[in-house]
Amino acid sequence: MKTPLIRTPLPGPKALEFIRKDSELVSPSYTRVYPLVVQEAKGLWVQDVDNNRFLDFTAGIAVNATGHCHPEVVRAIQDQAAKLIHMSGTDFYYPPQIILAQKLAGISNTSGGAKVFFANSGAEAVEAAFKLARHHTRRAITIAFFGAFHGRTMGALSLTASKAYQKKHFHPFVPGVIHAPYPNCYRCPFGLRHPSCSLACVRWIEDPIFRTSVSPEEVAAIFVEPIQGEGGYIVPPAEFHVELARLAKKYGILLVADEIQSGMGRTGKMFAMEHFGVEPDILALAKGIASGMPLGAMIAGGNLMDWPAGSHASTFGGNPVSCSAALATIRLLETGLIENARIRGHQLMAGLREIQKRFECMGEVRGKGLMVGVEFVEDRISRQIAPDLRDRVVQGAFRQGLLLLGCGESTVRFCPALTISAEEVDTGLSIFEDTLDRINR
């Protein structure tokens, strides 16, 4: 059985040198949480430049759905790269983009027959959805949620309300975005309890927003993450999305599901909205869609995608190599990986809940499939957030060879590749528990 192997102090000598150069040359806006300099990776195992081996529970921020360098994805990339790397789907046609559009339209849970716009990233998929919603409805206002992360370009950042420093000094944003409270039942923004709250978060959109600030006839779209990702892996109550969809429909508002982090099988279904039985009008995808090749997609019912030639496009969006990687990825998802995410997700959650019994600081274990978060607290009575402790856990796990990332204010996220085995889940759990023991909380 494979285990992490740490042979040098971290960072090792070669890593140290790269990090020194990086700090001279690369934008300081990136948030590197620990000094990992990756040389190569396969499946869930990452090797750094000093030959240390780590178990990866981050999947490159929930991207490598099929694990690092899955042989079928690598083959698809190599085959396509030998034939055609770029032609620009904006001006020309090529089969991989059209075949992928057909596949995505087929699997998407948007209401009505679907069409696909191709982009390079999550933020670009969101931008496309933002623009299409305005264009189609001719309405100017958009609703998004506090805690949401939709990306960092100016449009996507206008919808984002995750951490203030992400927006600091970038004002003013695209006008017409209103944020509403997201149903974080562990920390209800209204101080209520589910289900006696009667979904105060959905009602809040009608009153006060529609009563006091904007007429619903002026609202183009509601952007929502089915499960909030960067905001803390927050799973809303079962009926939230149904009620939100009902409200949107009542006023002719488009419901845009940002499945950039939660989609592509991660939650044990192709799209997380399937857990809630909701068909959004528009779907934004990226991250896991092409196993690490840059690709974003915005999928909308064919009747919605009525913008004329020239109204939106991207030179690189949907390039043939990324599309081929996506086709290989989806094939793998459909032939076992989504089911594996569901089964291994149960194992991971059950294991974390067992560990939670020993540690008062593990406030909540939540998630679906392999999108699992552990919220750290000072204690379970006060539920006071414990960001420093969370950071120590992430650092401690790294030193023991387990790669984790935080999200939200005080949460550790577990988002390994969907190829993860039962043994790898157990190895990750035991390092996590050991890390907590060493921190001695």
Ligand SMILES: Cc1ncc(COP(=O)(O)O)c(C=O)c1O
């Ligand atoms: C839900 C969600 N939307 C959008 C984005 C932005 O994606 P990208 O970083 O590819 O622009 C992210 C990235 O973390 C995300 O989690």
